[in-house]
Amino acid sequence: MYVAVKGGEKAIDNAHALMRTQRRGDSAIAELSVDQIRQQLPLAVDRVMNEGSVYDPELAALALKQASGDAVEAIFLLRAYRTTLPRFGYSEPLDTEQMQIERRISGTFKDMPGGQILGSTYDYTHRLLDFSLLAAGEAEVAPEEANALSEALAAGNSCPRVLELLNKEGLIEQSREAGTPDEVPRDLTREPVNYPAERAVRLQNLIRGDEGFLLSLSYASMRGYGDSHPFSGEMRTGRVSVELVPEELGFPIEVGEVLLTESEMVNQFHGSKELPPQFTRGYGIAFGRAERKAMSVALVERALRAEELGEEVLYPTQDQEFVLSHTDCVSANGFVSHLKLPHYVDFQSELEMIRRLRKEQVQRTESTTKEEADA
Amino acid sequence: MSVEQQQETPGTRSRQHWMGVLAKSSVEALQQRWQALSLEPEYQFIRKPETGLTMLRGRVGGSGQPFNMGEMTLTRCAVRLASGTLGVSYVSGRNCQHAITAALADALLQERSTQSLLQRELIEPLQADLEAERQQRAAQANSTRVDFFTLVRGED
Numbered sequence: 155m156y157v158a159v160k161g162g163e164k165a166i167d168n169a170h171a172l173m174r175t176q177r178r179g180d181s182a183i184a185e186l187s188v189d190q191i192r193q194q195l196p197l198a199v200d201r202v203m204n205e206g207s208v209y210d211p212e213l214a215a216l217a218l219k220q221a222s223g224d225a226v227e228a229i230f231l232l233r234a235y236r237t238t239l240p241r242f243g244y245s246e247p248l249d250t251e252q253m254q255i256e257r258r259i260s261g262t263f264k265d266m267p268g269g270q271i272l273g274s275t276y277d278y279t280h281r282l283l284d285f286s287l288l289a290a291g292e293a294e295v296a297p298e299e300a301n302a303l304s305e306a307l308a309a310g311n312s313c314p315r316v317l318e319l320l321n322k323e324g325l326i327e328q329s330r331e332a333g334t335p336d337e338v339p340r341d342l343t344r345e346p347v348n349y350p351a352e353r354a355v356r357l358q359n360l361i362r363g364d365e366g367f368l369l370s371l372s373y374a375s376m377r378g379y380g381d382s383h384p385f386s387g388e389m390r391t392g393r394v395s396v397e398l399v400p401e402e403l404g405f406p407i408e409v410g411e412v413l414l415t416e417s418e419m420v421n422q423f424h425g426s427k428e429l430p431p432q433f434t435r436g437y438g439i440a441f442g443r444a445e446r447k448a449m450s451v452a453l454v455e456r457a458l459r460a461e462e463l464g465e466e467v468l469y470p471t472q473d474q475e476f477v478l479s480h481t482d483c484v485s486a487n488g489f490v491s492h493l494k495l496p497h498y499v500d501f502q503s504e505l506e507m508i509r510r511l512r513k514e515q516v517q518r519t520e521s522t523t524k525e526e527a528d529a
Numbered sequence: 530m531s532v533e534q535q536q537e538t539p540g541t542r543s544r545q546h547w548m549g550v551l552a553k554s555s556v557e558a559l560q561q562r563w564q565a566l567s568l569e570p571e572y573q574f575i576r577k578p579e580t581g582l583t584m585l586r587g588r589v590g591g592s593g594q595p596f597n598m599g600e601m602t603l604t605r606c607a608v609r610l611a612s613g614t615l616g617v618s619y620v621s622g623r624n625c626q627h628a629i630t631a632a633l634a635d636a637l638l639q640e641r642s643t644q645s646l647l648q649r650e651l652i653e654p655l656q657a658d659l660e661a662e663r664q665q666r667a668a669q670a671n672s673t674r675v676d677f678f679t680l681v682r683g684e685d
Contacts (some may be wrong), residue, residue: 179537190678198540203599204599206584207599207600208599208600208601208602209585209599209601209621210601210602210623211601211657212622213602213608213623214622218575231585236582236600239580239581239602240579240581240582241581241582241583241600242581242583242603242605242619243583243584244584244585244586245583245584245585245586245601246586247586247587247588247595248585248587248588248598249624250587250588250591251591251592252533254663254666254667255670256669256670257670263571264677265677269675270672270674270675270677271670271671271673271675272673272674272675273670274673303649315591315592317590328594329588329589329590329591329593330593331643332592334594336594336595337594337595338595339586339594339595339596339597340597341584341597343584343597343598343600351668353589353594353596354589354594354595354596354597355596356595356596357587357589357596358598358599359597359614361598361599362599392670393666395549395553396583396585396621398583398619400605400617400619402617403605403617405541405545406545407545407548407549407550407552408545408548408549408552408553409583409603409619409620409621410553410554410601410603410620410622411621412554412621416591419591420592437589437590437591439587439598441599458555480629485612496617504668505629511620524602
């Protein structure tokens with residue numbers, strides 16, 4: 155059966171015009187600027203940068219404005235934009251040990267060197283709606299320094315990782331074997347994921363993955379659908395310098411700074427034939443102040459190491475193909491949304507088939523009844 | 530610095546330093562100090578400012594094998610002064626003016642006649658601004674540092 159699918163142009167134009175009107179809202183109310191979004195909704199901006207996989211707060215804020223605040227739509231816009239830009243190579247691996255710490259907490263060591271720094275956080279708030287914000291309240295100014303500057307912070311010295319403390323006793327696995335040279339990681343924006351995927355590719359996939367999906371997988375694995383109930387060894391947020399080596403110069407230069415959140419989880423490991431009992435690590439990192447994301451990445455990252463550590467793969471969170479092929483919100487949204495497109499012909503054919511099956515069933519029942527009556 | 534294949538001469542080190550300062554400074558601060566110098570060098574573009582992406586790499590566990598984290602916008606530019614000196618810039622973000630000014634400053638900082646002026650009037654003040662911002666952030670963070678104290682319990 156032929157079904158006309160042309161003829162919606164005018165309706166589509168009008169629908170887009172209506173969308174723009176709705177996005178603007180009541181024109182008696184001041185329009186939101188991209189700068190305001192960037193400055194005042196930074197956590198939304200961070201999420202778009204992470205899953206859009208492009209560090210550029212201004213572009214992410216613009217995408218949020220254009221998408222009426224829909225994170226997944228904004229992420230799609232940013233992903234689409236990135237395809238129009240040329241690639242100028244790869245940065246040097248970021249040195250997060252040299253991060254200028256703005257927040258650093260550990261769930262495992264109370265007295266870590268450098269101290270616990272809470273930074274700006276929603277933790278410990280009472281989650282009561284603050285009606286002073288509704289009444290256009292004044293912004294609170296951050297308090298002046300209460301303590302003398304800690305030496306490490308003031309001098310800008312490196313801040314060693316908490317997990318290195320355990321490393322000194324050899325109770326925790328090394329993040330790499332001593333003396334192994336750097337390997338060039340595969341880049342999944344250039345080549346598709348092959349299974350089993352190596353750790354670097356898994357991590358790249360998770361970092362651009364949907365926060366909600368990764369959070370739920372982490373939750374499930376902690377509740378028992380997985381073997382992952384770790385400690386938070388350390389979480390740190392701060393600025394890290396970006397260096398790259400331009401071909402024409404041949405030496406590394408700093409090109410800017412990025413704000414990152416890094417999470418390291420410590421998991422129990424009962425040991426295997428080759429390895430004594432020790433702690434293992436799960437690693438997560440994200441753009442901006444994205445703690446929930448960084449922690450979820452670390453949890454799932456560790457769960458996906460099951461095979462490499464000789465653990466039994468029993469749950470979806472430990473299954474690479476299940477996790478890695480479903481993290482991407484742009485793909486997921488695309489596939490679910492495609493159901494909105496015309497499926498008139500497909501549906502028509504299924505309708506015909508159901509009608510035929512029904513008719514056949516009725517005929518069969520009638521003939522059986524007739525046979526029974528005859529008998 | 531993780532790349533050591535290049536001979537690190539003192540000249541290279543100071544160039545790395547000023548290129549870093551030019552890139553990390555805000556475009557507003559850079560433009561303001563640059564315009565105050567009223568330098569109008571003759572130059573031509575070797576590479577007009579162009580915006581692209583660089584893939585940021587991290588290390589697994591912070592110190593393990595490299596992995597690709599996600600991209601960052603980056604703008605680069607290259608200029609040649611009438612004297613033949615080449616100036617190069619790579620700055621994060623998408624601001625072409627930032628890249629042009631940084632490339633011009635890089636070129637003039639390599640010229641004997643302008644080097645000390647630019648060091649004094651451009652790089653040093655910008656570096657001081659960056660350091661002041663850094664100190665302010667450090668102070669804010671430090672005000673949230675936890676001082677644990679232990680409650681004494683029991684009889685003794």
